[in-house]
């Protein structure tokens with residue numbers, strides 16, 4: 001049975017609370033009156049909620065603004081609380097990055113370490129717990145001022161429960177990571193798939209700040225995707241990497257043939273390089289292939305050209321279907337810049353429908369190597385501050 005959420009006062013209160021925090025999530029301090037005008041809420045509603053937020057340390061009073069022209073008292077200005085923090089942790093196959101950030105997402109401390117080579121769940125949980133302790137000690141943040149921890153990792157993640165159904169990177173099956181981590185560190189933990197976290201990072205800090213509808217493509221070792229629809233991250237898996245991109249019988253990691261991931265991912269680029277450069281003794285990384293392409297090497301240029309065109313064609317299909325304002329391409333392969341973007345755009349322009357492509361911007365992430373940990377910070381802040389907008 002569906003509950004009429006609009007009639008539920010607790011839901012309305014939570015939504016108003018998130019809306020007020022969203023208003024304060026900018027560089028300019030605001031007064032209670034300004035907030036109530038912007039949100040069309042009564043002054044009383046705003047005052048009651050703000051009093052709670054101040055008590056919880058989520059909002060600070062920071063001095064006085066200008067008095068109204070008609071005179072009267074100077075209004076007290078508000079910002080997001082400066083003494084409370086979240087931790088963002090991006091667990092990658094190779095490296096783990098941890099960062100302490102304040103409620104505005106400004107980083108106070110950051111550390112990157114190699115992910116434990118023993119990928120057994122208990123070992124990773126112990127490594128993360130140790131990193132959390134170290135971050136608290138080195139940043140000087142008291143544990144009572146740390147609100148929550150956001151963890152982003154690859155695999156099939158059920159974000160509500162922080163439950164990992166399957167992680168090919170770590171060979172994990174049915175891992176209740178949220179509860180294991182909460183038990184180990186004693187702070188609330190939120191876990192989500194790394195591609196959805198990267199998309200959140202774009203929405204909070206990157207190129208999707210003003211977007212309502214976003215299609216985010218993570219082109220790394222594999223290819224993942226995430227959607228934001230009307231300002232809300234779509235909570236279900238979006239497996240853009242496994243749509244059929246070619247009739248060639250190239251086997252994908254998922255077991256099927258001709259997937260986009262099998263022709264455009266970092267792994268696909270490396271596998272193709274191994275065929276195109278038989279004289280090379282070792283396995284070339286996608287980065288090394290990109291370096292060759294920048295020097296004008298024909299085979300490397302052709303390789304990125306093919307990968308980009310497949311991506312562009314597939315993105316055109318997604319854009320025709322979903323018509324987002326923005327498409328952002330992130331992940332390691334996006335670091336190849338115009339090597340991947342130029343052929344991608346050419347194929348996209350060719351295939352996407354006129355009216356639709358004119359209203360969609362396609363671009364590479366601007367967050368660079370920051371994007372992973374930014375996503376994990378956004379995950380923590382979203383669960384804490386803006387819970388209504390994560391769906």
Ligand SMILES: [Zn+2]
Nearest residue numbers: 242252254259
């Ligand atoms: Zn596949």
